[in-house]
Amino acid sequence: MALCLGVAEATDGEAMVPTIDAPAWFTSEQAERGEAKYQSECAECHGDEIVDVIATWPRAGFFYNFISSQMPIDNPGGLSPQDYTDILAFLLAANGFPAGDEELPPDREIIDTIEIRDLLPE
Numbered sequence: 001m002a003l004c005l006g007v008a009e010a011t012d013g014e015a016m017v018p019t020i021d022a023p024a025w026f027t028s029e030q031a032e033r034g035e036a037k038y039q040s041e042c043a044e045c046h047g048d049e050i051v052d053v054i055a056t057w058p059r060a061g062f063f064y065n066f067i068s069s070q071m072p073i074d075n076p077g078g079l080s081p082q083d084y085t086d087i088l089a090f091l092l093a094a095n096g097f098p099a100g101d102e103e104l105p106p107d108r109e110i111i112d113t114i115e116i117r118d119l120l121p122e
């Protein structure tokens, strides 16, 4: 899949990824921060593939647990909870989750409630 790097909006005003019907968990600024972190901390090994990979996870909590304890593979757990949360926001945005007015906090209890796979189109 071609990654749309400007996750917020394309220049013609059309979102490049269709927005799905889901709660707004994060802001577009947060997703943009996460995109920059993903590019600097993850893309050297993964390219854009994790954008698609996250869509196979049932819940954001499992995914967050995995990345925040195992990744980057050469520095597991080396980023701050805020950075992992921002990266999560970016990956959700890149899959069409809508942005809203409030940031997603680095709070496992909240992150655990985010469903992913069942909300996305097949």
Ligand code: HEC
Pocket: 038, 041, 042, 043, 044, 045, 046, 050, 053, 066, 067, 071, 072, 073, 074, 079, 087
């Ligand atoms: C130095 C290389 C490297 C970096 C940097 C890195 N990873 Fe990984 N990642 C790997 C390797 C190798 C695997 C496969 C090994 C495994 O599954 O345990 C992997 C596996 C994964 C998986 C599981 C893949 C799947 O198919 O389910 C996810 C998700 C992931 N990485 C996310 C991230 C994120 C997010 C970051 C940035 C914070 C990151 N990785 C940074 C090397 C890297």
